[in-house]
């Protein structure tokens with residue numbers, strides 16, 4: 001019922017991409033995937049508490065978008081925010097420590113997975129409130145415009161979140177004022193246990209762009225090249241002062257809604273099929289190897305580097321101290 | 335000193351702060367072209383341009399959300415709610431985002447913004463345009479809530495709110511906008527978090543704020559003539575509350591009355607009563623008395639609104655009853 005529509009791969013020749021970009025694509029996607037697998041393991045082991053929502057299967061989206069952003073651009077994330085945070089360049093050590101609830105975490109152990117944030121790289125926060133980020137990203141874009149930078153803001157959101165009123169208020173305001181904000185829909189086909197088509201009035205979220213007088217573009221969200229190209233065009237347009245856009249990336253949520261979700265609402269076969277046909281990481285590998293744009297050895301080196309970085313982050317998180325109870329009252333006011 | 339209206343005083347605060355700091359801007363419905371429904375923004379766009387004094391779509395959620403985002407990106411926004419009653423539309427932005435971002439993200443960046451919320455009973459505006467909703471906001475850690483009772487404080491507190499790095503809710507009573515009062519000529523700010531002992535007295539402490547403070551003054555005058563000496567406290571900030579000033583006064587007078595326009599149930603008066611009951615019950619010679627509105631929506635018809643409304647007589651009667 002909810003299988004991902006298969007879309008054509010981006011067909012631009014890989015020679016267009018320099019080695020750095022290709023490496024960024026691969027390294028970021030692998031980093032997110034392995035980070036999430038590690039988090040899943042330690043959640044089940046009981047070391048990571050709270051609610052955890054994994055991003056596995058959607059790595060190409062964050063990666064393709066963020067490859068177009070600068071550190072000074074802003075993003076607003078969702079409750080499924082680890083991937084966005086990593087792709088925006090956050091330090092894995094402090095991220096992991098935050099998930100473990102340690103004092104060395106990026107939010108000093110006050111946020112956890114659902115409220116991860118790293119302002120030092122322009123990541124203005126995950127959100128426990130679905131649809132909380134639209135208006136704030138719009139404001140961050142407004143600030144960029146007022147400060148006369150050519151910076152942009154990106155609001156990540158799910159297909160479910162697109163039905164919140166916040167989306168519509170933000171889209172109208174951003175379009176009316178031509179703000180440099182990209183509404184970045186990760187349509188992973190599911191909102192918790194609910195298939196997207198049963199609650200949403202349009203086939204494609206991007207169609208809603210028409211109602212606000214902005215471009216709406218749809219791409220295969222599991223093809224990092226396709227996401228990169230589409231995001232590039234819209235982001236450059238926003239930087240030129242031509243206003244907001246919606247980019248809908250069709251993807252698929254491989255894991256349950258949250259870690260521990262019994263997933264009674266779909267079959268294992270459905271998930272398996274998507275994994276086999278469209279998993280963004282093997283797809284990337286096959287494509288660059290075939291085009292001889294990267295070698296097996298290069299891919300291997302990247303994977304080893306990521307493993308090492310992740311092992312260090314884990315060690316840091318596990319050995320960091322928990323916050324002192326006195327921190328409870330710290331940081332309410334400046 | 336000069337004599338100006340409350341609305342003029344808030345305008346001066348905006349003008350001075352916008353001139354002092356170019357990061358300060360204001361957005362809301364009908365504020366630029368119209369000058370605000372209470373004239374509180376008149377002339378501001380001419381001075382600073384519509385790039386800094388912005389008419390928004392009717393999108394309270396987007397107004398507050400955008401101000402939060404702009405604050406995180408280095409600006410110091412002031413959001414105008416038109417009527418405090420409309421803050422329910424964007425309550426999520428207020429209590430889940432604006433109030434929590436600094437704490438929840440481990441102190442990475444405060445949300446330095448002001449939310450202006452014209453509140454209170456005026457002109458038989460009835461249930462959805464006359465509410466005093468301040469108690470909701472006092473229940474949320476992370477927000478500061480200020481609520482002036484006169485032009486001088488209106489100016490000083492608004493300036494302080496704009497300069498404060500924390501999110502501040504600024505309640506301005508609609509019936510006060512036309513009130514005239516003396517305001518210093520020179521630059522000043524009114525510190526947030528400090529109540530003011532408006533008048534010293536020895537028999538009873540009467541705590542109030544906003545419009546009702548002016549009624550409390552009249553009540554105190556009446557009581558004074560009857561030989562009851564009232565110590566009057568204007569809270570000015572209702573979150574965080576200035577416990578010290580209240581407790582010191584109660585230690586002196588041994589009696590506490592609180593008066594506000596908002597419904598009594600769950601109101602700011604309840605919080606103050608509880609503070610004094612917890613920390614100074616031994617000082618009290620009489621039960622604490624609260625004067626607040628009945629537990630109903632604000633009614634429309636004149637006699638009903640009249641019955642609903644707090645008056646100097648009601649306050650004086652309550653205080654008399656505790657002597």
Ligand SMILES: Cc1ncc(C[n+]2csc(CCOP(=O)(O)OP(=O)(O)O)c2C)c(N)n1
Nearest residue numbers: 080128129130158159160161188190191192
């Ligand atoms: C305002 C709000 N309503 C409901 C929830 C509970 N909830 C958390 S995630 C979720 C589904 C979100 O779906 P979508 O936006 O498509 O994002 P996805 O989980 O697919 O990434 C729901 C209903 C919430 N956190 N906030």
